[in-house]
Amino acid sequence: MNKGTQAGLGLVTAGLITGVAMLTTFGGADSASAQETGPGGGIKTDAPVPGWVRELINKHAGECPQVTASLLAAQLYTESNFNSGATxxxxxxxxxxxxxxTWAQHGKDGDGDGVKDIRNPADAIAAQAAYDCTLAKEVKKVPGDSTDNMLAAYNAGGGAVIKYGGIPPYPETRDYVRNIRALASKWADAVSPDAPAGKGAARAITAAKTALGTWYRWGGSCVMPYEGVGGCDCSSLTKMAWSAAGVNLPRTTYDQVHAGTAVKAVSQLAPGDLLFSVPGSAGPEHVGMYIGGGQVIDAPHTGAQVRIKPLSYWKPQIIAMRHVG
Incomplete structure (x- = not known):
C-alpha cells in the first residue's frame, strides 16, 4: 500500500525466408517502435496470475534489473490481490x-489514452514498475540486497531505507519484503542453466551492458559515452558488443541475420546469440542479444533506453536466431 508523501514515506503495503531459417512470429517490435517488456524472472505458466495482468506486467517488467516479471506479479498480489478496484x-x-x-507525482499513462488513471491497471502497473526503478536508484548506495531495499522503499519510503542503512525495523515493511521475495521466487519461471559463455561471448555481453540505460538513437554508432549520434539502435548495439570480442558484424539487422550459423531452437541458445523479431520486406527489423539466464539485451525504440528483457517475452516474437561467436 502506498502511504504517500503525506507521511513522509513512499509506497506501502521454421520456414525459409531469403535463405534464413525463420520461426513463427506473433508480433514484435521494430527498431523504431518496439514494444516494451521485462528481465529474467518470467512468470510460471501455472502461477495464479490472470492473463491480462501477465500481459501488462510483461510490458513493463525489466525497466531496471530489480524489476522482474515475477517480482511485479508478487508485488501486485501483495498490494491488492490483482484487484483494480481495491481501496x-x-x-x-x-x-x-x-x-x-504519490500518484500525482509518479502516475503514468500506460495505455496511451491521454489519461493517468490510478484505477486503470494499464496505467498503475506502468507507474509501479517505473516507481520501483526510481526507488532502486534512490537507495542504490544503501548496503544490502538492492531488490530488498527497493521493496522496502516502496513500502516505507526511500528516506527510511537510507536512514536505517537497509530495510527499516518496521514489522510491516520486513514482512512486505519477505513475502514478496518468497512469492516472486515461487512464481518465477525456471530457467535452464546455460553453458558457460565463451570468452568472446562474455566480452560481447560485458560490452553490451555498458550501454544499459542509455537512450535509443536510430542510426546511432553506439560509441561511448553513447550520447547524440553515438547512441545505440538495435543493430549498432549488437555490432558494438561483438566488435569488443573481435567479431565484425554487419551494420543492419537485414545483414546480421545472415551472419554466423542458425540456431534451430530456443533451447539451443547460448549466451551471445542474436535474436531477431519483426518481419519486414527486407528482413527482420529488430535484433537483441541473449545474455544468458533467460535474459535478452536490446535497444528497443526511440524514446526508450537500452534494457534487459526476459527471454519469455521474446519467445513468441522470434523469427530467427543466429550464433555469431
Whole structure:
C-alpha cells in the first residue's frame, strides 16, 4: 500500500525466408517502435496470475534489473490481490495501491489514452514498475540486497531505507519484503542453466551492458559515452558488443541475420546469440542479444533506453536466431 508523501514515506503495503531459417512470429517490435517488456524472472505458466495482468506486467517488467516479471506479479498480489478496484483503509487506490498524492507525482499513462488513471491497471502497473526503478536508484548506495531495499522503499519510503542503512525495523515493511521475495521466487519461471559463455561471448555481453540505460538513437554508432549520434539502435548495439570480442558484424539487422550459423531452437541458445523479431520486406527489423539466464539485451525504440528483457517475452516474437561467436 502506498502511504504517500503525506507521511513522509513512499509506497506501502521454421520456414525459409531469403535463405534464413525463420520461426513463427506473433508480433514484435521494430527498431523504431518496439514494444516494451521485462528481465529474467518470467512468470510460471501455472502461477495464479490472470492473463491480462501477465500481459501488462510483461510490458513493463525489466525497466531496471530489480524489476522482474515475477517480482511485479508478487508485488501486485501483495498490494491488492490483482484487484483494480481495491481501496485501502488509508485511501490507497487501485491494483498497485498508490496514494493519490504519490500518484500525482509518479502516475503514468500506460495505455496511451491521454489519461493517468490510478484505477486503470494499464496505467498503475506502468507507474509501479517505473516507481520501483526510481526507488532502486534512490537507495542504490544503501548496503544490502538492492531488490530488498527497493521493496522496502516502496513500502516505507526511500528516506527510511537510507536512514536505517537497509530495510527499516518496521514489522510491516520486513514482512512486505519477505513475502514478496518468497512469492516472486515461487512464481518465477525456471530457467535452464546455460553453458558457460565463451570468452568472446562474455566480452560481447560485458560490452553490451555498458550501454544499459542509455537512450535509443536510430542510426546511432553506439560509441561511448553513447550520447547524440553515438547512441545505440538495435543493430549498432549488437555490432558494438561483438566488435569488443573481435567479431565484425554487419551494420543492419537485414545483414546480421545472415551472419554466423542458425540456431534451430530456443533451447539451443547460448549466451551471445542474436535474436531477431519483426518481419519486414527486407528482413527482420529488430535484433537483441541473449545474455544468458533467460535474459535478452536490446535497444528497443526511440524514446526508450537500452534494457534487459526476459527471454519469455521474446519467445513468441522470434523469427530467427543466429550464433555469431
Amino acid at each position: 485501502s483503509p488509508v485511501g490507497a487506490l487501485g491494483i498497485a495501491q498508490f496514494m493519490p498524492g
